[in-house]
Amino acid sequence: MKWNWGKGLVVAMVAFMSFILYMVITMSTNKKYSHDLVTESYYAKEMAYQTEIDAETNTYDLKEKIEGTKTNEGWLLSFPSELDPTKLTGKVFLYRPSNQQLDFDFPLVLSGSNLLIPDKQLIDGRWNITIEFEYENKAYLYKKSIVY
Structure with a gap:
């Protein structure tokens, strides 16, 4: 052949x-x-993630951005002046990647259009700040990684 x-x-x-x-x-x-899904309620979690994406998009659509700066008193977050501080409700979560015991959260209470995270609560290193808040029935989400 x-x-x-x-x-x-x-x-x-x-x-x-x-x-x-x-x-x-x-x-x-x-x-x-x-070939199982990672979680049983995968699709429900996916819908929740879409809500999170929408909330982040709402934050990016603000005319002014949320700004964070290090001060002698701690970490100062300045919220846009277009938001009325009395109508804001939400919570602030600080996540420490290197030590879970240092994670903490507290309700969002503004002084004027500023939020101060006291120096005594933050030790030097990396922190992830997540602020979930609602303003006029619209959800907002701010995420930022900082080095303090």
Whole structure:
């Protein structure tokens, strides 16, 4: 039997298709390769995540941005002047990636259009600040990573 490039091409295609078929059958029947969702309520969590994205978008759409600066008294967050501080409700969560015991949260209470996180509550290092607040029945979310 004479061997030419056409037969070689057919043999290579059959070998490749056999390999792919073997992998599909092995991955779908072997219990070692689980294809379960990470959480049972995956789709419900996805909808909650979309709400979080919408709240962040609302924050980005503000005319002025929330600004954070380090002061002698602590970390000062300045909220946009377009927001009436008396109509804001929410909470502030500070997350310390290196030590879970240092995480804390407190209700959002502004002094004027500013929020001061006292120096005594923050130790040097990285912090993730998350502020969830509502203004005129619209949800807002501010996330920032800072080094104090």
